[in-house]
Amino acid sequence: MKANxxxxxxxxxxxxxxxxxxxxxxxxxxxGSGSTAAFxxxxxxxxxxxxxxxxxxxxxxxxxxLLAIECGIPITTLDxxxxxxxTIDGADQITPExxxxxxxxxxxxxxxxxxxxxxxxxxxxxxxxxxxRLGENSQSVPIEVLPFAISLTKQKIIDAGGKPVLxxxxxKLGPTITDNGNAILDSYFGEIVNPAELEVKIKMIPGVxxxxxxxxxxxxxxxxxxxxxxxxxxxxxx
Ligand code: 5RP
Numbered sequence: 001m002k003a004n005x006x007x008x009x010x011x012x013x014x015x016x017x018x019x020x021x022x023x024x025x026x027x028x029x030x031x032g033s034g035s036t037a038a039f040x041x042x043x044x045x046x047x048x049x050x051x052x053x054x055x056x057x058x059x060x061x062x063x064x065x066l067l068a069i070e071c072g073i074p075i076t077t078l079d080x081x082x083x084x085x086x087t088i089d090g091a092d093q094i095t096p097e098x099x100x101x102x103x104x105x106x107x108x109x110x111x112x113x114x115x116x117x118x119x120x121x122x123x124x125x126x127x128x129x130x131x132x133r134l135g136e137n138s139q140s141v142p143i144e145v146l147p148f149a150i151s152l153t154k155q156k157i158i159d160a161g162g163k164p165v166l167x168x169x170x171x172k173l174g175p176t177i178t179d180n181g182n183a184i185l186d187s188y189f190g191e192i193v194n195p196a197e198l199e200v201k202i203k204m205i206p207g208v209x210x211x212x213x214x215x216x217x218x219x220x221x222x223x224x225x226x227x228x229x230x231x232x233x234x235x236x237x238x
Contacts, residue, residue: 001208007061008128009035009125009226011171011223011224011225011229012035012039012090012124012125012126012224012226013039014069014224014225014228014229015039015124015125015126015222015223015224016040016043016088016124017039018124018231019040019088019122019124019208019222020040020043020047020088022072022086022091022120022198023044023047023053023055023086024085025053025054025055026055026086027055027079028055028056028058028071028081028083028085029044029058029086029238030054030057030058030060030086030088030089030115030117030121031057031058031064031065031068031073031086031087031088032064032085032088032090032111032124033061033064033111034090034104034107034212035062035104036090036124036125036187037060037064037088037089037124038063038067038121039124040074041067041071041089042071042182043089043110044073044183045070045073046056046071046074047072048071048073055074056073056074056075056076056081056206057073058074058075058076058077058081058087058114058117059075059090060087060111060114060164061105061111061179062179063105064073064107071182073079076083077137077180081139083118084117084118084119085120086118086119086121086122087121087122088123088124088153088184089111089115089121089122089123089124089131090102090105090125091129091205092129092212093129093130093136093139093179093223094123094130094131094218094219094221094223094232095131095132096124096232097134098221098229098232098234099134099196099214099215099216100134100137100212100218101134101144101213103142103211103212104177104212105199106142106167106179106184107179108210108212108214109144109171109180109182109209109231110179111214112150112214112217115217115218116123116217119199120219120220121217121218121219122218122220123221123222124221124222124223124224125219125221125222126223126224126225127206127224127225128221130223131193132192134191134192134213135188135189135191135197139188140163140165140186140187140188141162141185141186141187141188141192141202141213142167142184142187142211143157143184143185143187143196143202143211143212143214144180144183144184144208144209144210145185145208146182146183146207147181147182148184148208148215150207151155151206152185152205152207153205154166156205157185157202157205158207160189160198160202162188162189162202163188164185164186165185165186165187166184167184168183173187174202182209193212194233195215196215198213199211218234219233220232
C-alpha cells in the first residue's frame with residue numbers, strides 16, 4: 001500500500017513513476033542514486049515482481065546497488081553490458097536546457113559514466129531543483145578529487161574562480177570518501193553562465209576525477225510539482 005508522503009516526496013515519486021514507464025522488457029537500466037532515484041528503483045522492482053518484466057540494472061552507487069538487491073532487480077555491470085538502454089537518475093539543479101549539477105550524494109563519477117553509456121537519460125526531480133542558471137541559490141558544484149591531490153586541486157579551483165570546501169563525512173570523522181575512494185570539494189562558482197566551458201576547465205586539473213556538471217547528457221526530465229509532472233525534452237546529441 002502507498003504510504004502517505006509529504007508534498008516534496010510525493011513530487012519525487014510522481015516524477016519517478018513517469019520515468020519508469022519508459023522501461024521495456026529486456027532493457028538494461030542504469031539505476032541512479034539519491035532519494036528521488038530510489039523511488040524509481042522501488043517502482044521498477046514492483047514491475048519486476050508483479051509484471052512480466054525482465055530487466056537488469058547497472059547501479060551508479062553502493063546505495064543503488066543495495067536498494068536494487070532489496071527490490072529484486074537483477075544486477076549487471078558495464079563490463080557485461082557496455083550499452084545501457086535507459087538510465088533514470090536524480091539531480092541537484094536542472095536548467096531549462098537540461099544542464100545539471102549532480103553529486104550532492106557524491107555519486108556523480110559513476111552516474112556520469114553510466115549516463116554516457118546510455119541510449120536515453122531520464123532525470124527525475126521535484127520542482128525545487130529547477131533553476132534558470134546553475135549555481136543559483138548558493139549551489140556548489142561537487143568535484144571528486146584524488147585524496148593525494150586535495151591541496152593542489154583546491155588551489156587550482158580557487159584560481160579558476162571557485163570556492164572549494166572539503167566535504168565532511170556524516171557519522172564519521174574526517175572527509176566524505178566516495179564509492180571510488182576519493183574526496184569531494186564542494187566548489188561555489190556563483191551563477192554559471194557557461195557550464196560546458198567551466199566543466200572542461202575543471203576536468204583539466206590534475207587530480208580531478210569528475211565534476212558534478214552534466215551538460216548535453218540528459219534527454220528528458222520529469223519534474224514533479226504540486227499539480228502534476230512537467231516533462232522537459234531536449235533533442236538528442238548525434
Ligand atoms: C547523487 C546525485 C543525486 O541524484 C542528487 O544529489 C539528487 O539527490 P536527491 O534525489 O536525493 O535530491 O547526483 O550523486
